[in-house]
Amino acid sequence: MNIHEYQAKEILRNEGVPIPPGEVASTPEEVERIAKQYGGTVVVKAQVHAGGRGKAGGVKLAKTPAEAKEVAEKILKLHIKGLPVLKVLVTPAADIANEAYVGIILDRASKKPVFMVSPAGGIDIEEVAEKTPEKILKLPIDTRYGLQPYQASRLGFFLFDDVKKVRAAAKIMQSLYTAFMKNGCSLAEINPLVTTPAGDIVALDAKMVIDDNELDRHPELAELRDESAEEPSEVMARNANLTFIKLDGDVGCVVNGAGLAMATMDLVKYYGGEPANFLDIGGSSNPEKVVNALKIITSDPSVKAILFNIFGGITRTDDVANGIVTATKQNPLKVPIVIRLTGTNEEIAMKILEENGFSASSDMDEAVKRAVELAKGGKAA
Numbered sequence: 001m002n003i004h005e006y007q008a009k010e011i012l013r014n015e016g017v018p019i020p021p022g023e024v025a026s027t028p029e030e031v032e033r034i035a036k037q038y039g040g041t042v043v044v045k046a047q048v049h050a051g052g053r054g055k056a057g058g059v060k061l062a063k064t065p066a067e068a069k070e071v072a073e074k075i076l077k078l079h080i081k082g083l084p085v086l087k088v089l090v091t092p093a094a095d096i097a098n099e100a101y102v103g104i105i106l107d108r109a110s111k112k113p114v115f116m117v118s119p120a121g122g123i124d125i126e127e128v129a130e131k132t133p134e135k136i137l138k139l140p141i142d143t144r145y146g147l148q149p150y151q152a153s154r155l156g157f158f159l160f161d162d163v164k165k166v167r168a169a170a171k172i173m174q175s176l177y178t179a180f181m182k183n184g185c186s187l188a189e190i191n192p193l194v195t196t197p198a199g200d201i202v203a204l205d206a207k208m209v210i211d212d213n214e215l216d217r218h219p220e221l222a223e224l225r226d227e228s229a230e231e232p233s234e235v236m237a238r239n240a241n242l243t244f245i246k247l248d249g250d251v252g253c254v255v256n257g258a259g260l261a262m263a264t265m266d267l268v269k270y271y272g273g274e275p276a277n278f279l280d281i282g283g284s285s286n287p288e289k290v291v292n293a294l295k296i297i298t299s300d301p302s303v304k305a306i307l308f309n310i311f312g313g314i315t316r317t318d319d320v321a322n323g324i325v326t327a328t329k330q331n332p333l334k335v336p337i338v339i340r341l342t343g344t345n346e347e348i349a350m351k352i353l354e355e356n357g358f359s360a361s362s363d364m365d366e367a368v369k370r371a372v373e374l375a376k377g378g379k380a381a
C-alpha cells in the first residue's frame, strides 16, 4: 500500500527525523491561508502516489500567499502519471546547499532490508544507479541485530565529510530504519535529504510503501489508505476480495489460481496478445465472485475480449457458469467472451452455458488463441 508524502513525513517526524512542518489542503483558498500563516516562501506539492512530481510540475515554490494560491490552482488541475491531484501539501521552503538520497528497500534476493544512500540525490536515483553506480552505497542489514552504530556512521560518511553532519545523518538513518521495521515497509525513502546553507540536515520528501500483509497487524496504517488516489479497478477488486492487477493490454483474463493466471498470461503473450490484467478469483469461487470479476474487467475500456480460464478442482465450474450467466444478464457484454472450463461439474457447466447462448471449450490453447484473435478484431469462430 502506498501512502502520501504528508503521511510518511508524519511517521518519520514522530521517529525523530528533522522535517519542516506542513499542512494539507484541497483548495487554492486553503493553500493561500496556510501560506499566510507560515509567512515567507512556501512549497506547494501535489499529493499523488507517483514519483517525479517535480518534473511533472507538481512541486512549486511560491514567494507570497497570492502566488501560492495561483500555483495551487494549477497543481490541483494536474494529472500525474494518470492520477488526479486532489490534495496538496503546503510547507515552508528550505534553502538547499546540497541534496542527498537515503532509502531502504526490502531485497528479495538477500531477504534483508538494504540501505541505499547517495550524495547525488534529488533527481532520479534510477538514473544515478545506471550511469554512476559508484555514487551509491548499498548496505544490507541483518534484522537480528538491526542497524549497528558503525553501519549508520559508514552510511553518514558516504554522504558527508564533516563529522557533525555525519552524526546528524547517522541519527536519521537509525530513525528511518526504525520506521521501516515498525511499520512493515517494503520501501522507505528520503529524497532529497538536504543540507541547508546553515549546515542543518532536513528531509524534504518522504515515501513509504507498506506491505499489504502488515495491514491486519497495523489497523492505524490501514486507515491511511486513500482510495481516491488508487487505480479504481484495483480498489473495486480489493473490496470484492479478488486478487487483481491492472496491466496495459487488451485481453481481459478471469482465472482461478495464481499459477494458472501466470500460465494464462504467458500463453496470451505466446500467441501475440497482451493481457489487460491479472485476476485470480481464487479457489472456492461462488457466482458472486464471478459477477464482481466481470464487472471489474468490463469497466476497463481497453479490454477488447474476455478470456475465462477455469480449472475446476475445489472450484465448481457450474458455479462459474452460473456466475457468467448472472453477470451478463445484469450487464450485457459489449466485447466477445471466450470460455474455457474443465474439471469439477464440467458437463453441468457446459449445459448451463449452452442453454444461455454461450459456447465453451475445455482446451486452453484453443481458447487463448481465439481470445487473442478476437482482441485484435478477428471474427468469432
Ligand code: GDP
Pocket (backbone or CB within 6 Å): 043, 045, 050, 051, 052, 053, 054, 055, 059, 092, 093, 094, 095, 096, 099, 122, 123, 191, 192, 204, 205
Ligand atoms: P518528487 O519530484 O516527486 O521527488 O518531489 P520532491 O519533493 O523530491 O521535490 C522535487 C524537488 O523540488 C526537490 O529535489 C528539490 O530540488 C525541490 N524542492 C522541494 N522542496 C523544496 C524546498 O523546500 N526548497 C527548495 N528550494 N526546493 C525544494
Ligand code: MN
Pocket (backbone or CB within 6 Å): 122, 191, 192, 205
Ligand atoms: Mn523526491
